[in-house]
Amino acid sequence: MTPIISLSHVTYAYPNSDVPALRDLSLTINKGEWVAIIGHNGSGKSTFAKLLNYLLAPTEGEIKVNDVVATEENMWTIRDMVGMVFQNPDNQFVGATVADDVAFGMENRGVPRDEMIKRVDAALAEVQMAPFADREPARLSGGQKQRVAIASVLALQPKILILDEATAMLDPTGRREMIALVHELKARMGDDLTVISITHDIDEAASADRVMVINDGELMETGVPEEIFANADQLRRFGLAVPFAEQLKEQLRVRGISVPNEYLTTEGLVTWLWQSISTK
Template sequence: MAEDFVKIDHVFYKYDDEASYAVNDVTFSVGKGEWLALVGHNGSGKSTLARLLNGLLFPEKGLIKIGHYVLSEKTIWDIRRQVGMVFQNPDNQFVGATVQDDVAFGLENHGIPHDDMVKRVKEALHEVGMEEYKLHEPARLSGGQKQRVAIAGVLALRPDVIILDEATSMLDPRGRSEVMETIRRLREKEDITVISITHDLDEVLYADRVIVMNEGERFKEGTPKEIFKDTEEMKRIGLGVPFIVSLEDELKSHGISIDEPVLSEGELLNLLWESNSSK
């Protein structure tokens, strides 16, 4: 088990105009290099948790710890140096006239020396496959390309944790695939801790562990296979299931035996092949 790097301990948060808590006594931890997915319907508390983890909000009660730092007014900038966030709409994150200017913006704000900044910008764009677009205007890029540039801007700051706050929700299937594969590769290479807040249940399949939020509380926790084993329970709280799990349910209704969720197309094809070969 990886050492806990992110810790949420009995955290409560309520917006001023709301009667109930958006986050109600939530506790969990995330290991160094782990990929955790937080899922839930709108209003379940998952995006509020993202903002609490980056210090954009402070808990009413409870403790939030990133690395060696407990979140407080004194440690907020230490926390933010360790946590990078990629938001839903990449257009809202662009400030530079060119791709390389945009990636450099955060480094300038952190006072990184020029020579080091140039090196980091080049490395970050290379990591996300956008180096050849460095002089392009961000507005002329595709949705997936824009989001990869946003990820490069975060990577250049060399965070220990990347939070994806509905980061693929405005992208088409190709763009979503590009972004998720980029994050998967970077996480494996750099041992970055990833926390993805999403309602796209196909995106959840990339995660090591899933926490299902419901009405501000932690409703269920487990691996993707454990979470999607009971599809009716997920539907009962307003969530669906990944397409591949829906397909397996349909196959079961036609008499094809599948004991537990198979979460990749390759695995499902092998299972069907073996099933057919045994007849």
């Protein structure tokens, strides 16, 4: 696998803070991966995201994005490669229409108009928002706004898409639709798109190829979702929610029922329960 992001002994401390937000962080994210970064509020997740886009510069250590060292000199090269979608899409909207908003970033980068029109159309089609091109962003639902925010990033053709709590303000249906959209994008774009989810949402994290747990600025665990979410006690120690299926398995064990040791999604547990009932 080819690394696209690498951090080597990265520390970041906010001005006037005695405690670093991130401490001696070293990790690698590979090209084409979908990695979820989870941790309690204040653990350093969003700081990590801002460092990758050079919205913040590390106090110590080195960050490389696609072999480019993140420095002030390389700032715009880094930002061309890393696109970010934030929690509140309203903070990213500047255009009078959806199409205008998707075009805004390209206008700032001097993309020729003919090319810009093609990219706007393609990006809106990617997120199933083409019929809303002439709509005012303010009149869209929360889920639709996030789709437009993603289209605005995709139009810039980044190598890396960072979702910084992008599903946090959505209702359950909106969150499911957003996760499904990312799955669709990854299926179509393959290794051409690396996704990093900064999230509290267990379902979003469980959809990733790999999960990293950050606790009080330090990388505590990394592994596939099945490994990370199977350890309920450890999740609680890190101040994280335990997936519903794991909570239910704990309650079944208390009642003397033998359940699978491996991690199961809610759908997987329902299937196992039905199979267990049908064999009795």
